[in-house]
Amino acid sequence: MKFGIMTRNPDAWSSTQVREALTRRNIPYACFTFPKLVARLAYRPYFKIDGVDILEDLDALIIRPIGRGSLEELVFRMDMLYKLERKGFYMVNPPNAIEHCVDKYDILALLEDSGVPVPRTLATESVNEALAAFNELGGDVVVKPIFGSRGQGATRVNDVDIADTIFKAITFHHGVIYMQEFVEHGFSDIRAFVIGDRVVASMRRVATGWKTNYSKGARPAPEKISKEFEDLAIKSAKAVGCKIAGIDILESPNGPRIVDVNSQPGWKGLQMVTDVNIAEEIVNFVLSEIKH
Numbered sequence: 001m002k003f004g005i006m007t008r009n010p011d012a013w014s015s016t017q018v019r020e021a022l023t024r025r026n027i028p029y030a031c032f033t034f035p036k037l038v039a040r041l042a043y044r045p046y047f048k049i050d051g052v053d054i055l056e057d058l059d060a061l062i063i064r065p066i067g068r069g070s071l072e073e074l075v076f077r078m079d080m081l082y083k084l085e086r087k088g089f090y091m092v093n094p095p096n097a098i099e100h101c102v103d104k105y106d107i108l109a110l111l112e113d114s115g116v117p118v119p120r121t122l123a124t125e126s127v128n129e130a131l132a133a134f135n136e137l138g139g140d141v142v143v144k145p146i147f148g149s150r151g152q153g154a155t156r157v158n159d160v161d162i163a164d165t166i167f168k169a170i171t172f173h174h175g176v177i178y179m180q181e182f183v184e185h186g187f188s189d190i191r192a193f194v195i196g197d198r199v200v201a202s203m204r205r206v207a208t209g210w211k212t213n214y215s216k217g218a219r220p221a222p223e224k225i226s227k228e229f230e231d232l233a234i235k236s237a238k239a240v241g242c243k244i245a246g247i248d249i250l251e252s253p254n255g256p257r258i259v260d261v262n263s264q265p266g267w268k269g270l271q272m273v274t275d276v277n278i279a280e281e282i283v284n285f286v287l288s289e290i291k292h
Helices: 013-024 071-086 095-101 104-113 127-136 160-172 227-239 278-290
Strands: 003-006 029-032 047-049 060-063 121-124 141-143 155-157 177-181 188-195 198-206 219-222 244-252 255-262
Touching (some): 127 160, 155 160, 188 278, 198 227, 198 278
Antiparallel strands (some): 188 244
């Protein structure tokens, strides 16, 4: 048995945790980056990287963040993952889940279709429609890039003139205006870590402002979430096809709101406040899946 870890940085904290968990199990592994992957059609090996035939030499692939790239590079990487999946190769997460989760509109659309509560959200290419929606959403919104993570590029806007400037700048560069009502949530939110059909760990992320991303300086605090929140997190992961996911939950005055599903979550902050070894849980889950 041998695992592959697809990661842009094998020495990144979460990737290192997975490597150590595999080593404790005496499971050999190899780390790869997408730019080195060679794909063939009509002759074999179909996928080769650093001398490894993925389909023949590996039993599973754990996909960490796939890295930045041009649209062509990212589409090609997803194409390869779909081809691997069609050949019956096991990956976490599956390519459709990764594809859904890079698109914020798509995530929330799937969540809403599954009956998961999400913030009021609008996406448009029209500045005029966006300005009308700015007022519909209470004149206090968060404007986000549709493709983005870790809170980067997210801006709270509560001035119509500033909104107008931002919306025009987005459309000038052929972007899509994507905004949500600002949900009052104090200075904290909940991150639930889902593996399979259970929440293995959770935390409260406590910040000094409205952004609660750990990468932006939020402080992790232990949090045992309710059965309602657990069920909501699991339902959210399943809605977008994730086997492993980080679910972000805001506690609004009107009840919980799911604002993001991360298909390639890190867990450094979470590991600080839980006794559960998350990397071990991931390896155990993958082993249980490939033995079925």
